[in-house]
Amino acid sequence: MAQPIIMPKLGFDMAEGTLITWTVAVGDAVSKGDVIAEIETDKATIEIETTVAGHVLQLLAGPGDIVAVGAPIGYVGAEGEAAPDDVAPPAAKPAAQELAPAVEAAPAPAPSVSPAPAAGDAPVPVTGDKFPGRIKASPVARRIADERGIDLSRVTGSGPGGRIVKQDVEDFPVEEAPAAPVTETRAPVPVGDIPTGPDMDTIELSSLRRRIGQRMVQSKQYVPHFYVTTAIDVAGALALRQQLNASVTDETRKISVNDLIVKAAALTLREFPNLNSHFYGDVLVRYNRINIGIAVALPGGGLINVVARDADKTALGAMAAQNRDMIARARDGKVKTDEIEGSTFSVSNLGPYDVEHFAAIINPPEAGILAVGAAQKVPVVLEDGSLGVGMRMRATISVDHRVSDGAEAAEFMKAFKDLIENPMRLLM
Amino acid sequence: MADRPITIREALSAALREEMHRDERVFIMGEEVGVWGGTYAVTRGFLEEFGEKRVRDTPISEMVIAGAAVGAAMAGLRPVAEIMTINFAFVAMDAIINHAAKIHYMFNGQFNVPLVIRTTTGGGKQLGATHSHAPEVIFAHFPGLYVAVPGTAYDAKGMLKAAIRDDNPVLFVEHSTMLQRRSPVPDDDDFVLPIGKSDIKREGDDVTIVTFGKGLEWSTEAADQLAQEGIEAEIVDLRWLRPLDLEPVFESFKKTNRCVIVEESLPMFNVGAEIAAQLQNELFDYMDAPIKRVAAMDLPLPYNREIELMALPNPQKVINAVKEVL
Numbered sequence: 077m078a079q080p081i082i083m084p085k086l087g088f089d090m091a092e093g094t095l096i097t098w099t100v101a102v103g104d105a106v107s108k109g110d111v112i113a114e115i116e117t118d119k120a121t122i123e124i125e126t127t128v129a130g131h132v133l134q135l136l137a138g139p140g141d142i143v144a145v146g147a148p149i150g151y152v153g154a155e156g157e158a159a160p161d162d163v164a165p166p167a168a169k170p171a172a173q174e175l176a177p178a179v180e181a182a183p184a185p186a187p188s189v190s191p192a193p194a195a196g197d198a199p200v201p202v203t204g205d206k207f208p209g210r211i212k213a214s215p216v217a218r219r220i221a222d223e224r225g226i227d228l229s230r231v232t233g234s235g236p237g238g239r240i241v242k243q244d245v246e247d248f249p250v251e252e253a254p255a256a257p258v259t260e261t262r263a264p265v266p267v268g269d270i271p272t273g274p275d276m277d278t279i280e281l282s283s284l285r286r287r288i289g290q291r292m293v294q295s296k297q298y299v300p301h302f303y304v305t306t307a308i309d310v311a312g313a314l315a316l317r318q319q320l321n322a323s324v325t326d327e328t329r330k331i332s333v334n335d336l337i338v339k340a341a342a343l344t345l346r347e348f349p350n351l352n353s354h355f356y357g358d359v360l361v362r363y364n365r366i367n368i369g370i371a372v373a374l375p376g377g378g379l380i381n382v383v384a385r386d387a388d389k390t391a392l393g394a395m396a397a398q399n400r401d402m403i404a405r406a407r408d409g410k411v412k413t414d415e416i417e418g419s420t421f422s423v424s425n426l427g428p429y430d431v432e433h434f435a436a437i438i439n440p441p442e443a444g445i446l447a448v449g450a451a452q453k454v455p456v457v458l459e460d461g462s463l464g465v466g467m468r469m470r471a472t473i474s475v476d477h478r479v480s481d482g483a484e485a486a487e488f489m490k491a492f493k494d495l496i497e498n499p500m501r502l503l504m
Numbered sequence: 505m506a507d508r509p510i511t512i513r514e515a516l517s518a519a520l521r522e523e524m525h526r527d528e529r530v531f532i533m534g535e536e537v538g539v540w541g542g543t544y545a546v547t548r549g550f551l552e553e554f555g556e557k558r559v560r561d562t563p564i565s566e567m568v569i570a571g572a573a574v575g576a577a578m579a580g581l582r583p584v585a586e587i588m589t590i591n592f593a594f595v596a597m598d599a600i601i602n603h604a605a606k607i608h609y610m611f612n613g614q615f616n617v618p619l620v621i622r623t624t625t626g627g628g629k630q631l632g633a634t635h636s637h638a639p640e641v642i643f644a645h646f647p648g649l650y651v652a653v654p655g656t657a658y659d660a661k662g663m664l665k666a667a668i669r670d671d672n673p674v675l676f677v678e679h680s681t682m683l684q685r686r687s688p689v690p691d692d693d694d695f696v697l698p699i700g701k702s703d704i705k706r707e708g709d710d711v712t713i714v715t716f717g718k719g720l721e722w723s724t725e726a727a728d729q730l731a732q733e734g735i736e737a738e739i740v741d742l743r744w745l746r747p748l749d750l751e752p753v754f755e756s757f758k759k760t761n762r763c764v765i766v767e768e769s770l771p772m773f774n775v776g777a778e779i780a781a782q783l784q785n786e787l788f789d790y791m792d793a794p795i796k797r798v799a800a801m802d803l804p805l806p807y808n809r810e811i812e813l814m815a816l817p818n819p820q821k822v823i824n825a826v827k828e829v830l
Binding site (some may be wrong): 236241 | 792
């Protein structure tokens, strides 16, 4: 019996993926777990493994095709078995169509590379009881909203349980609708002819770049950020790191400053479960596991989060080795799905770039993100009142004000600072 | 042609009389249809007018009535068999479902069964659980059998004449509490309505009420009251459960985006279930609210008058359902 290979859903907001290449051909024998294709999502290039053993019967999608999540891209079955002819072809579209110039469709609905507006992705004002994060809207309301480019997350529902009904979308001012910046990275950009000329180059945004843009606009549009900054004495932590690394000769086992920060953030979050959470409208989902997303800059531009799972529980050395491996593969575009999904809190570290201090944008639906600058020699007032030289690192937490307030964020930063300044606790 | 208001009973009598004059193969058989003039007096005077060869009293055996009628129809006559109430049709199920509905198919079209079985349906008259069913939907389950469920005198006459003239077996279901309802009916021997056509009984933009038979009465009363509150219900009268004509329902739903289905059937596996399924399948993107059903309660109909009426639909229940979807 031929089994379909389907376009997997590799993230909660993934609607479709691009087939990059097949690593098998029709007729090849495959075992369960074999890599058969590479798929590009908005976030990364990912290797797809087959979940069934057999022979490749049919490859439905070709390189560059964009296929909807859940649609078949090929079939695996018994050797010599006929490929199912009666299957509908996948919802494949030539990649070129998807890459139409951004400005061309300014007032049109969101480009198909973007997910359905705000469904579970951005914080939403209206939620169903059973499905936190899902907008409750009737089918006809959804259709009309789609036709008019109305972002349902901005519509107030008047139906039972706050359901958005037809009348609500019909009453929604249409002239506002095209603004819908939630899904339109370019919405704030002036609409008009793109300037061209000999003195300039026009660069088409990559899907990753667009995706980052969409998410960041979503975040800045909906998430009320506030920021709390503190300066941390890192002399002890740096000394400890030096000491630890001096004892290992294998480069791949060395511990980075970032590993210490991730570990400290994770241990601090144990005491602040409110910040280890996702915000879904009327519901806050607190996680019992602490998975720290680590922002990784990619060589071609853009960034993705790799996730240090159970960072509070994983021994520092083991976590450091995993992080190093994931980050390297992320830069090669070869991370696995579960390495970029499921973060409960994020850390962004620009210390290696000698940045004094910065504030990061929250990655919704997470409640916060910690931005860390470089450890720098600075003049400090010593205990006896005289001036001296100290090592200081400034860290800033960005917090969703719907989830928490300044006092809790300040407490978090104090606890985080205490941990870094007493770094032996990071080894416990 | 002047239409004059007559009762459903008169409309049925007129249809039978006209068709018996028109085609001598048409004859009536059933319990007490002759000497007594019919349990509901639809065939009063027929015995005198047409004679006992064409108006035949039968034994109290529904299997005999339905079975003999099927045989007569196969042999070339056009029987109009009367089963006193649809509750007794359960006894004749084999003749109706396995014979009348299947013979044309089983014998590769060599036989037609131009049979009409007239019967009455419905509760609300304190006849107890076994004599108060409205089980038309059971018979509509089977391909091969038409099921007519008129709700006005106009429809009763035009549909019965159509049923008698058609070569397919038809179960013609009259509601026992509606025989006195009056409406204008063309006084025309050739007034025949098409088989399998629904009818918009009232126009409105706010909600679609789909109904038939007794439900039409409840729905009309509900719609009158709703109109006083500014809510305009569109009423689609199915008239036939088979062939089922949902085009007017779909068209109406595209306009209103909301639907309530009203019927006297029990709630499980009923007409509303079928229509709701088809609506969501065909017009998912037009739905603005869940589809609601008004039906009898899921229990054997109680004998006590007050409790019996509680268990049945009524206009207030229709109003409540409409307000739930608005």
